[in-house]
Amino acid sequence: MRTADVVVAGAGVIGAACAEALSAAGLRVLVCDRGSPAGGTTASGEGNVLVSDKAPGPGLELAVHSRRLWPRLLAGLREELGPGPAEVEWEAKGGLVVATSDADAAGLGAFAETQRAAGVLVESVGADEASAMEPLLTRDATAVVHYPDDAQLQPVLAAGALLAAVRRRGGEVRGGVEVDGLVTDADGVSAAITSGGVVSCGAVVNACGPWAGRFAASIGAPINVEPRRGMVLVTAPLPDAVRHKVYDADYVGATTSGEADLRTSTVVESTRSGTVLIGSSRQRVGFDAALPVTVMRALARGAARLFPRLANVPVMRAYGGFRPYTPDHLPVIGEDLRVPGLWHVTGHEGAGIGLAAGTGRLLADLFLARPTETDPTPFRVDRPAIVEEPT
């Protein structure tokens, strides 16, 4: 492709969702990824589509909106692509948040109440009910809250399905091609310089995830997006061991923390194939891809606390990756006023899979100057947390 309406840099789930939404509006989109599509952060997570882990505010609004959009988006993809290519292992399995101390129980109850007031479906669950819902769950829980709208999907399959739709609509997806720079004229972006040649275009979308800060700096429009490392342990397939997204009540404290040092909080769920994924850890250490044994131990201990039967379950492997972190824990979705035609869509930290559907939609609405379904203001590029020098 020598010309495109829009070049998207980054073929993770966010770039794929943006490209899908733009191509649905009839735009010709070229998606480039310097590695393989959906091979970075998208391949390093757990497939969370959560409404339970956000406090009321713009992040929760986007999460709720995106959670509503995902099933519709997937239904459309099934119609367009057929059931096979659109199979993304979607499971509306619900989330269970578990407190194991009196202090955490009080905190969880108060937090859930604020979410309920914001319109999130929240159910307090008694001990017997919790055992029925999750038979292997610890009997030491002091409070359990059920979020029926929490869901899960397989992120690499989801990104693949979105990109398949882009291709079907005349777009192109190129792996192993990096966007190295932009050509601008008086009107803003006029071309993308890629390792596969120069592509004339009207706009470039920076969907490079944790690498979005680097990419933005390299083209002279720096934004504050940093990598935050995480790790997941994978068990062998187990028979019906964990039925919901189950996580510790201290998870929200960990996701909203800002410190660079290690934070772990237990998150446990099964995949369609039966393997159990055990997270989560957060650490800001640049792009150091090490998987420290200390972190593995902390994750394993946490999982065994919530599910004592997991204590003797062998861990088959572990994988790690980087989340795109912003200092105010909100994604960046919008045009960069310093370089008209350059759009940034990144900074979803650990919530990018869930937020992708709503993010793609919002980007396309902004791009086409259509009315938006969610308020874009909190996600704008020119907010102090994103464009001022880090302190």
Added chain:
Amino acid sequence: MMVTVDGVEVAAEQGQTVAAVLLRHGLISWRTTRGSGRPRGIFCGIGACHDCLVVVNGIPDVRACRRQVREGDDIRAQHGAELPS
């Protein structure tokens, strides 16, 4: 030393892997797949493929090619996905 294989006592030598003991006693399959129950045994033999999984002392998903036997090990076939007993 002696270990048990599916409830039967068999001889094993120090330093042998579980897979070596099983092969030596004529077994070539000691696991069934979780989807269609098809037989599996040793494949790569170097710990990479996870095809030779077996239950040892109640712990499932032990790679027979990686684990060295210990006196009294209780080794049994693994049927699909199992939780530790």
